[in-house]
Amino acid sequence: MLPLMRSTYLNIIAVLMFVALFFIQPTGVAAQVTAFKQAVAESAANDKALSQFYKNVDYQAIWTSKSGKDRARRQALLKAIQDSGNHGLPTASYNLDQLMAQLKNVKDPRTQGQLEVALSRLFLEYARDVQTGVLKPSRVDSEITRKVPYRDRYATLVAFAKSNPAGFIKALPPKTAEYNRLMKEKIELEKLVAIGGFGPNVSGKSLKPGASGQQVVNLRNRLILMGFMPRNATQTYDATIQSAVQQFQLANGLNPDGVAGSGTLKVINTPAEKRLQSVIVAMERERWTNLPRGKRHVWVNLTDFSAKIIDNGKTTFETRSVIGANDADRRSPEFSDVMEFMVINPSWYVPRSIITKEYLPLLQKNRNAVSHLEITDSKGRKVNRSAVNFASFDEKTFPFAMRQPPSRGNALGLVKFMFPNKYNIYLHDTPAKNLFSREVRAFSHGCIRLNDPFDFAYALLAKQTSDPKGFFHAKLDSGKESRVNLQEHVPVHIGYRTAFTSAKGRMNYRRDIYGRDAKIWNALAREGVALRAIQG
Numbered sequence: 001m002l003p004l005m006r007s008t009y010l011n012i013i014a015v016l017m018f019v020a021l022f023f024i025q026p027t028g029v030a031a032q033v034t035a036f037k038q039a040v041a042e043s044a045a046n047d048k049a050l051s052q053f054y055k056n057v058d059y060q061a062i063w064t065s066k067s068g069k070d071r072a073r074r075q076a077l078l079k080a081i082q083d084s085g086n087h088g089l090p091t092a093s094y095n096l097d098q099l100m101a102q103l104k105n106v107k108d109p110r111t112q113g114q115l116e117v118a119l120s121r122l123f124l125e126y127a128r129d130v131q132t133g134v135l136k137p138s139r140v141d142s143e144i145t146r147k148v149p150y151r152d153r154y155a156t157l158v159a160f161a162k163s164n165p166a167g168f169i170k171a172l173p174p175k176t177a178e179y180n181r182l183m184k185e186k187i188e189l190e191k192l193v194a195i196g197g198f199g200p201n202v203s204g205k206s207l208k209p210g211a212s213g214q215q216v217v218n219l220r221n222r223l224i225l226m227g228f229m230p231r232n233a234t235q236t237y238d239a240t241i242q243s244a245v246q247q248f249q250l251a252n253g254l255n256p257d258g259v260a261g262s263g264t265l266k267v268i269n270t271p272a273e274k275r276l277q278s279v280i281v282a283m284e285r286e287r288w289t290n291l292p293r294g295k296r297h298v299w300v301n302l303t304d305f306s307a308k309i310i311d312n313g314k315t316t317f318e319t320r321s322v323i324g325a326n327d328a329d330r331r332s333p334e335f336s337d338v339m340e341f342m343v344i345n346p347s348w349y350v351p352r353s354i355i356t357k358e359y360l361p362l363l364q365k366n367r368n369a370v371s372h373l374e375i376t377d378s379k380g381r382k383v384n385r386s387a388v389n390f391a392s393f394d395e396k397t398f399p400f401a402m403r404q405p406p407s408r409g410n411a412l413g414l415v416k417f418m419f420p421n422k423y424n425i426y427l428h429d430t431p432a433k434n435l436f437s438r439e440v441r442a443f444s445h446g447c448i449r450l451n452d453p454f455d456f457a458y459a460l461l462a463k464q465t466s467d468p469k470g471f472f473h474a475k476l477d478s479g480k481e482s483r484v485n486l487q488e489h490v491p492v493h494i495g496y497r498t499a500f501t502s503a504k505g506r507m508n509y510r511r512d513i514y515g516r517d518a519k520i521w522n523a524l525a526r527e528g529v530a531l532r533a534i535q536g
Contacts, residue, residue, distance in 0.1 A: 036061070039113025049153035050120055053161075062161050063119040064112050076165035077123050080130075086183060087173060088280035089129050090528030094122060123160065124153050131172045133287040137334075140523045141516050144496075145335045145423070149291040174290040177313075181501040182283050187534070189276040194533035197272035198222045207260040211237040219260060222268055223248060253304060253510045255439055270509075276531055278499035278509060281517045284524060285497060289336075294491035296463075298339065300427075300448055302332055302496045303510035305441040307427065307450055309459050309490075314503075317459040322430065322441040322449035323513075329353060331514050332446050332494065337419040339490040342457060344475040344482045345406035346416045351424060354445060355402050356395040363390040372409065373402045406481050414476060415453050417460075419492045427492075429453035442513055448494070463488055 037059035044050035054060075063070055063077075084091045099122065102115050131151060137144040160168050173179060192198065202218045216237050223229045228251075229244035242258040249256040252267050260268065293299075293310070300307045302323045309317040324332035350359070350373065362369035367385045375383040383400055393399070404410050413429020423446070430449040435441055450456055454472065461468035464487040475482040498510045498517045512518055 033109070035109035036113045036116075039110040040116055043114050043117035044120075047121065049124070049157065050117060052154050053120070053157045054117070056158075057161070061112075061116050064106075064116045073160075073165040074119070076169050077119065077126070079166070080126055080169045081122070084126065084130070085532055086187065087130050088186060088283045088524075088529055089126075090134060090524070090530075092530070093528040094126065120157060124157060127151075127156055127160075127169075127172055128153070131174075131287065132290055133284050134527050134529070135284065135520065135523050137288055140519050143331055143333045143514070144516065145333050146288055147336070148288050174286050176286065177503075178501055179283060179286045181505055182279055182286065182499070184505075185499075185501070185507050186276065186279045186283065189272055189279060190532050190534045192225060192272045193276060193531065194535055198225045201269045202260070202265050204265070205262050206265070207237055209237050209239075209242050209258065216241070219245075219268065251506055251508050253439070253508070267509075273531055275499070275507075275509065277521045278512075278517060279507075280524065280529065280531075281520045282497055282499040284520060285495070289493065289495070293336075293493055296488070297491040297493060298427075300492070300494045301500065301510075302334070302494065303498050303513055304500070304508075307448060307456070309456070317456065319453075319456060320436045320441065320451040321427075322432075322435050322444050324444050324446040325442050326514055330445050332425065332444075332448065333423050334494055334496050334516075335421065335423065335425075336491060336493045337421045339417055339419040339460075339486060339492050341483055341485045342415055342417045342460065344415050344457075344472065344484060345478070345480060346410065346412045346414075346428070347406055347481055348404040348411045350402040350404070351445065355400075356398055359402065360390065360393065360395065360398055370402075373404050376401045376403055406479065413449075413453060415457055415472075417453075417456070425494070427453075427456070440511070440513070460486060460490065 040054050040059045040061075041051075044054050061070060063073055081091070081094050081096065084094065099118065102111075102118060106112055106115055128150065132148050137146045137148065199221045200218045202215050202222065204215050207215060207219060212235050217235055219237075220229070220232070220234060220241055223241065223244045224231055226248065228248050229240055232240065234240065237260075245260055245264065246256045246258045248254075248268065249258075249264060254264055254267065296309065296311050298307060299310055300321065305321050305323060307319055307321045308315045324330045359370050359373070363385075367388070367390060375385060375388070377383055377400060380401075388400075404412075406414075408414065409431050411430070413431055416426055416428035418426050425447055427448045427450055432443075432449075433451070435443055435449075436451040457472050458468040461471055461484070465471045475484065496514070496516055498512050500508050500510075502508060
């Protein structure tokens with residue numbers, strides 16, 4: 001998208017500043033005021049928030065009078081629209097051409113009233129977009145079940161009318177360090193796009209330390225432009241390039257072996273435009289969660305296969321995770337909830353979908369299949385398998401439940417962390433420790449498996465006992481299923497970020513494991529969001 005010329009915006013602001021001078025005085029002040037109010041009432045009639053606001057201010061102008069306050073509001077709004085592209089917003093959808101035409105056609109109180117409401121409507125549209133996002137997440141993907149903290153439109157307009165307009169608009173976007181760093185990265189990528197991106201691709205299947213030639217030069221140049229090494233003239237895959245490759249691999253969730261193998265080269269050859277798309281999507285996602293996340297909270301990034309405890313904005317604990325497999329009924333959803341308790345030595349109550357789709361067919365072939373599981377009736381009583389004709393049931397009619405008692409081989413391991421939700425998703429231990437060494441860790445039925453669940457438990461319990469490890473193991477060693485309530489409930493946010501920053505500002509990128517960010521970008525593009533190339 002080519003940015004609108006700055007002179008165009010200045011012209012708009014100039015027209016807005018002096019728009020009141022164009023009004024015709026038809027038959028006196030009283031008639032003029034009546035015509036203006038009538039036009040405002042009619043223009044706002046189909047919008048509950050706007051209608052209520054203007055009724056409560058007796059249909060007075062907040063944008064289009066000659067007052068200094070109205071002038072300041074006009075300038076602040078137009079400046080925000082001018083800068084909306086910096087936030088990855090759909091500047092084209094704000095219809096500046098149409099607004100310009102409306103400005104030029106202000107000839108009387110009636111057209112002034114129509115312009116007045118149009119500016120309020122534009123302000124509310126921009127405010128929602130920059131504060132809580134352009135898209136409604138669940139409409140993009142049904143597995144993004146996040147509750148976006150939308151602000152009341154009427155209350156927003158009331159607060160704006162009473163506030164310093166420039167300060168109010170400046171405070172609308174998320175105030176997180178992450179959002180600010182993403183916006184900075186977005187602008188840097190736009191400058192790179194303007195000069196051709198990261199340069200020529202690196203061809204071939206693999207490059208190793210000691211290699212030389214043009215492809216090493218291409219690798220070197222891309223690493224320089226990505227910020228992983230300083231400018232130099234080496235044409236050999238030396239220690240500097242090897243170190244840069246390792247840093248690149250770490251920043252992209254790859255095995256940091258320092259070798260530019262086929263997997264690493266595929267990621268290195270990702271165009272700057274694709275990275276820019278990822279950053280814009282991450283900014284939209286950050287707007288969806290524009291609310292306090294909790295002084296202490298758990299943050300699970302599905303694409304990073306990690307789970308963290310965040311205290312006052314700093315990561316105090318981090319572990320690897322395994323997430324839901326990329327199948328229609330196994331992908332981990334995105335949502336927020338509150339962790340209330342943990343269960344030590346848990347039983348695994350097998351989800352109905354797993355019972356009927358995976359275990360029933362096995363039982364129909366061999367009634368002694370999955371013998372580590374108990375089959376129970378509706379009252380929880382153990383059922384004798386030899387008395388059941390499994391072949392007589394199907395997915396809909398199978399009347400039994402299944403349970404795995406506490407044990408080291410339990411599917412949930414030795415502890416689970418509960419934030420009760422309708423998706424039946426929780427964090428837990430697992431006996432399948434070998435999966436944590438994989439680069440891509442999407443294997444579960446949707447729940448989040450933790451590599452270091454005991455340490456995770458100690459960190460949570462440290463808030464309520466002086467000996468969290470001793471307390472935990474006393475429960476564990478009993479072998480009995482024990483529920484331990486958290487005295488302070490902890491918000492849990494299961495997110496999905498293919499682009500995110502570190503505290504030092506280093507950008508990280510991850511695979512779009514479920515294809516959700518591609519859907520979000522396509523939806524943003526349909527709304528009018530476009531990539532920019534800007535001169536440095």
